[in-house]
Amino acid sequence: MRISTLVATSIGCAQAFVLPQAFFDAFAAPAPVADASLWPHKPYFLKHNVDPDTFPDEIQLEELNATALDLYHIAESSNGTYGHPTRVIGSPGHWKTLGYILHQFDQMRDYYDVTVQSFKALNGKVSHYDLNYTNGEAVPSAQAFSLSPPVEPFVGTLVEIPNLGCSDADFEALEISKDSIALIERGECPFGQKSTLAGKHGFKAVVIYDNDPKSKKGISGTLEKPTKHTVSTIGVSFAVGQKLIAGIELDPEFSLFFYMDSFVKKVKTKNIIADTKHGDPDNIVALGAHTDSVAAGPGINDDGSGTISLLTVAKHLSDYKINNKVRFAFWAAEEEGLVGSNYYVEKLSPEENQKIRLFMDYDMMASPNYQFQVYDANNIDNPRGSEELKNLYIDYYTSHGLNYTLIPFDGRSDYVAFINHGIPGGGIAAGAEGINTDNGKVLDRCYHELCDDVNNLNWEAFLTNTQLIAYSVANYAHSLKEFPERETNTSSVLSSASAPKYPYKGGANLLL
Numbered sequence: 108m109r110i111s112t113l114v115a116t117s118i119g120c121a122q123a124f125v126l127p128q129a130f131f132d133a134f135a136a137p138a139p140v141a142d143a144s145l146w147p148h149k150p151y152f153l154k155h156n157v158d159p160d161t162f163p164d165e166i167q168l169e170e171l172n173a174t175a176l177d178l179y180h181i182a183e184s185s186n187g188t189y190g191h192p193t194r195v196i197g198s199p200g201h202w203k204t205l206g207y208i209l210h211q212f213d214q215m216r217d218y219y220d221v222t223v224q225s226f227k228a229l230n231g232k233v234s235h236y237d238l239n240y241t242n243g244e245a246v247p248s249a250q251a252f253s254l255s256p257p258v259e260p261f262v263g264t265l266v267e268i269p270n271l272g273c274s275d276a277d278f279e280a281l282e283i284s285k286d287s288i289a290l291i292e293r294g295e296c297p298f299g300q301k302s303t304l305a306g307k308h309g310f311k312a313v314v315i316y317d318n319d320p321k322s323k324k325g326i327s328g329t330l331e332k333p334t335k336h337t338v339s340t341i342g343v344s345f346a347v348g349q350k351l352i353a354g355i356e357l358d359p360e361f362s363l364f365f366y367m368d369s370f371v372k373k374v375k376t377k378n379i380i381a382d383t384k385h386g387d388p389d390n391i392v393a394l395g396a397h398t399d400s401v402a403a404g405p406g407i408n409d410d411g412s413g414t415i416s417l418l419t420v421a422k423h424l425s426d427y428k429i430n431n432k433v434r435f436a437f438w439a440a441e442e443e444g445l446v447g448s449n450y451y452v453e454k455l456s457p458e459e460n461q462k463i464r465l466f467m468d469y470d471m472m473a474s475p476n477y478q479f480q481v482y483d484a485n486n487i488d489n490p491r492g493s494e495e496l497k498n499l500y501i502d503y504y505t506s507h508g509l510n511y512t513l514i515p516f517d518g519r520s521d522y523v524a525f526i527n528h529g530i531p532g533g534g535i536a537a538g539a540e541g542i543n544t545d546n547g548k549v550l551d552r553c554y555h556e557l558c559d560d561v562n563n564l565n566w567e568a569f570l571t572n573t574q575l576i577a578y579s580v581a582n583y584a585h586s587l588k589e590f591p592e593r594e595t596n597t598s599s600v601l602s603s604a605s606a607p608k609y610p611y612k613g614g615a616n617l618l619l
């Protein structure tokens with residue numbers, strides 16, 4: 108917000124009430140950027156209906172840039188405790204991000220009702236780990252699982268666990284010494300379950316090897332919900348796993364050096380939900396972005412960009428009359444396992460759930476080596492309407508002469524809880540650690556890194572995607588007549604809730 112224009116226009120506004128014609132004239136043209144923060148605003152009944160065709164053009168690069176710089180400075184407030192900028196949950200940078208969003212909506216309090224929802228999420232950090240052969244050489248491809256508890260340095264006998272280490276029976280027959288490390292193959296059950304069972308049966312640590320011979324990188328994943336039995340866990344590649352098995356076969360006392368410096372703690376954090384006061388409350392257009400980053404960096408693309416897009420669209424929307432209620436959701440703890448969005452959807456009553464006509468996920472809008480990615484949703488595997496939403500994005504890119512790529516709708520962001528609870532969903536993204544199919548280079552080289560700062564943003568992608576978000580909001584806020592009704596068969600909604608089709612698998616490192 109620029110203070111000077113703010114003051115100047117608010118004077119114009121006061122005069123306008125004295126001179127009605129000038130008042131109408133003043134608002135005939137699209138409102139300038141800073142108008143959104145004016146107080147008092149134009150009365151709702153004098154606003155124009157939102158027009159999906161012209162609304163996106165109001166989004167300007169300058170306001171995206173200004174908000175991105177604000178978010179980066181906010182992330183720097185974590186320097187004192189984290190040593191670098193971050194907006195990870197529980198950090199000063201994340202709390203200030205929430206304060207910043209609340210402050211923005213407070214300036215639009217005639218247009219939005221804001222609620223804040225508290226919940227707890229697990230947050231962990233692995234500061235250091237070693238997995239070495241006894242000659243001191245590091246075991247290749249070793250990667251610590253996130254939410255691993257710590258363990259003091261020790262040398263432990265490696266024991267191969269039969270089957271996949273998913274049941275007590277796999278461990279019960281084993282006789283082990285007190286410093287033993289379980290070697291378990293990936294598969295069948297979550298990593299956390301293997302680690303917990305091993306801990307319960309007396310193992311001090313776990314090494315999980317990949318079951319995919321083609322993957323050379325090892326495994327990066329999370330233990331998800333550690334229990335009191337969960338032990339320190341490191342993943343290695345398939346090939347390394349085979350070498351370790353060969354080592355055990357040659358020498359039953361085959362041992363490894365294992366060390367992990369880490370913590371796991373419960374952090375209280377908050378979702379912010381801003382609903383338009385106007386629009387049909389039985390037909391809600393919902394969209395969301397996540398406010399938290401990973402601990403490693405400031406998260407300005409992931410997902411500062413989505414947060415900024417939502418804030419910017421919310422400001423502009425407040426100049427207009429709408430037919431359907433719009434809900435802007437700012438999720439926390441996405442990076443810890445989609446915790447905020449899951450918490451929110453699980454807390455919805457069946458009536459509240461039914462009122463949400465669709466959910467649009469906006470996570471990573473401005474990747475430096477971007478592609479215009481559209482989640483490949485459909486009406487057979489996903490709630491009816493998901494395909495129409497996908498087609499809205501495709502039509503927008505196509506009609507603007509832009510290429511798009513379809514990407515798997517497979518559980519890496521906050522749409523998961525919605526589609527698992529019967530609410531149509533979809534979204535767009537600009538790319539994470541994957542490869543740009545046009546040029547063979549990684550889409551976001553700073554994904555989950557310290558360098559995910561303002562310089563990491565691609566402004567063309569950011570502007571186009573925010574304009575598309577503006578279009579999606581305006582289009583559905585204006586009318587849902589062409590959009591499929593919610594399926595009212597609650598038994599199918601409930602059965603999909605109890606048996607989620609898209610559990611997030613693979614772990615925190617795979618979340619956008």
Ligand SMILES: *[C@@H]1O[C@H](CO)[C@@H](O)[C@H](O)[C@H]1NC(C)=O
Nearest residue numbers: 168169171172173176561566
């Ligand atoms: C963003 O704003 C800063 C500070 O005013 C300016 O230096 C920078 O060039 C701007 N970037 C873009 C892409 O407009």
Ligand SMILES: *[C@@H]1O[C@H](CO)[C@@H](O)[C@H](O)[C@H]1NC(C)=O
Nearest residue numbers: 183184185186190191192557
């Ligand atoms: C915060 O830390 C980063 C380095 O990680 C540094 O570039 C930046 O200047 C620091 N900011 C402040 C305000 O100390």
Ligand SMILES: *[C@@H]1O[C@H](CO)[C@@H](O)[C@H](O)[C@H]1NC(C)=O
Nearest residue numbers: 237238239242243244245364
């Ligand atoms: C384990 O390996 C790492 C990496 O090669 C090395 O820095 C460390 O000193 C080793 N630790 C021990 C106890 O051998």
Ligand SMILES: *[C@@H]1O[C@H](CO)[C@@H](O)[C@H](O)[C@H]1NC(C)=O
Nearest residue numbers: 479507508509510511544545
């Ligand atoms: C879209 O993709 C086609 C085929 O890969 C390419 O020839 C064309 O230049 C691309 N268009 C844009 C706008 O990038």
Ligand SMILES: *[C@@H]1O[C@H](CO)[C@@H](O)[C@H](O)[C@H]1NC(C)=O
Nearest residue numbers: 595596597598599600602603
């Ligand atoms: C509701 O959904 C369930 C499960 O998908 C199905 O078995 C049942 O026939 C449906 N009922 C109606 C009235 O469509």
Ligand SMILES: [Zn+2]
Nearest residue numbers: 409410470619
């Ligand atoms: Zn993200």
